[in-house]
Amino acid sequence: MTTTAPATRDVYRRTLLDLARRDPRIFCVDSDMGGLEDTFGAELPGQYVNVGIAEANLMGVCAGLAAAGLIPFANTMSGFALWRAGEQLRSDIAANNLPVRVVVTHAGLSAGHYGPSHHALDDLAVARTLPNLTLVAPADAVETEHAVRAAVDHPGPVFIRLGRVATPAVHSRPYRFELGVAVELATGDDVAIIAAAPRPVGVALAARDELARAGVAARVLNMHTVKPVDRAAVVRAARQTAGIVTVEDHLTTGGLGGAVCEVVCAEQPCRVTRIGAAESYLDAVADEETLLAVAGITVERVTEAARELLGHRARSVALR
The missing domain is CATH 3.40.50.970 (Thiamin diphosphate (ThDP)-binding fold, Pyr/PP domains)
Structure with missing residues (x-):
């Protein structure tokens, strides 16, 4: 990217x-x-x-x-x-x-x-x-x-x-776009990162690279259609990994993270960590990247959340 x-x-x-x-x-x-x-x-x-x-x-x-x-x-x-x-x-x-x-x-x-x-x-x-x-x-x-x-x-x-200014390219080669069908940008069965919109997807991919350097294989799903959410892709991620991290330029309530939680709660329970803005107004005037950092929508938070999910799975296995 x-x-x-x-x-x-x-x-x-x-x-x-x-x-x-x-x-x-x-x-x-x-x-x-x-x-x-x-x-x-x-x-x-x-x-x-x-x-x-x-x-x-x-x-x-x-x-x-x-x-x-x-x-x-x-x-x-x-x-x-x-x-x-x-x-x-x-x-x-x-x-x-x-x-x-x-x-x-x-x-x-x-x-x-x-x-x-x-x-x-x-x-x-x-x-x-x-x-x-x-x-x-x-x-x-x-x-x-x-x-x-x-x-x-x-x-x-x-x-x-849509956003306002130019953002990094995500797609460098042809792919099949279909409303309601997520795009798998990176494979991996350790943990899943699901994101929507340019900046969050960029954060997800950067976190994937950071985790890869530590030997963690993170699946990255670009959930371009938030409604109807790709239930099948979410269920596969919930079943095949230690858990899901969602990333969005939105409150942690009601957006992409909420949609993912609704699916896993009904069909394939797993741990989900939602990365987004807290339920408060950002009383600040700044550029988008600065405000995303203030809101905590960062690579560091995503990688930390992924490691916590993996740690929880390891502890669960050890207790069996």
């Missing part, structure tokens, strides 16, 4: 325009995010609508377009989609199973330079509760393009969660 890829939001915008050129059903519905009017709007003005900074109206307009047989992509920031337009996202779009693609940027702590009002550390938890909504957090630019293209023909609503 040494190559820096384009920002996921930039790849999304290029992919959306490419798709819309060939499919007049695709509409770009903007909430004054900046830049879309000069690219998508300038080339395809008949398929572009800017509702302004009015997120609730954004969702309502998209619901109407989808009900009329079109394929609208709603564009906003992650925190605003759930808290300023949550009722419309739930009642107008998700409850009616309308094919709206809600694409949010500035997820997690990627808008940390704006301060706590723009932190989006609870969006996964809220979005996971909405009926019919498929929730995707791509790991890099390559996966973002796959996710956007897959979303076009998906029968129900899709929520795609």
Whole structure:
């Protein structure tokens, strides 16, 4: 992971325009995010609508377009989609199973330079509760393009969660992307690390390398689709390793870690350690990487958690 890829939001915008050129059903519905009017709007003005900074109206307009047989992509920031337009996202779009693609940027702590009002550390938890909504957090630019293209023909609503700036490339060679199916980035049967979104996946892979130097084989799963979570991959990890460490740029409550715990509790009990932000607001203004470190979403915490799981398994075996 040494190559820096384009920002996921930039790849999304290029992919959306490419798709819309060939499919007049695709509409770009903007909430004054900046830049879309000069690219998508300038080339395809008949398929572009800017509702302004009015997120609730954004969702309502998209619901109407989808009900009329079109394929609208709603564009906003992650925190605003759930808290300023949550009722419309739930009642107008998700409850009616309308094919709206809600694409949010500035997820997690990627808008940390704006301060706590723009932190989006609870969006996964809220979005996971909405009926019919498929929730995707791509790991890099390559996966973002796959996710956007897959979303076009998906029968129900899709929520795609993106960051803001360029992040390291995760995928260096072709692979099969499928909504709801995790990607195994590294093999290993000692411990499993499950992550979603660019920074957490990067942390997971770096932790895997650190553990490998100590002779520990860590399986790394990129759980790009947080809902529906890949239950089969989680169950295999729970059955075949000493336990699971989840990594996310989100609270430890309700997000990826919560989804994994729900699966193992019901199907294959095992120890799960969730690495994420504590249940408190980060009262700080800083860049994303600094805030992730403040929140404890680090390589060191992941490796420590993995070693603790292995130690617990060793103690359990010794007591038998």
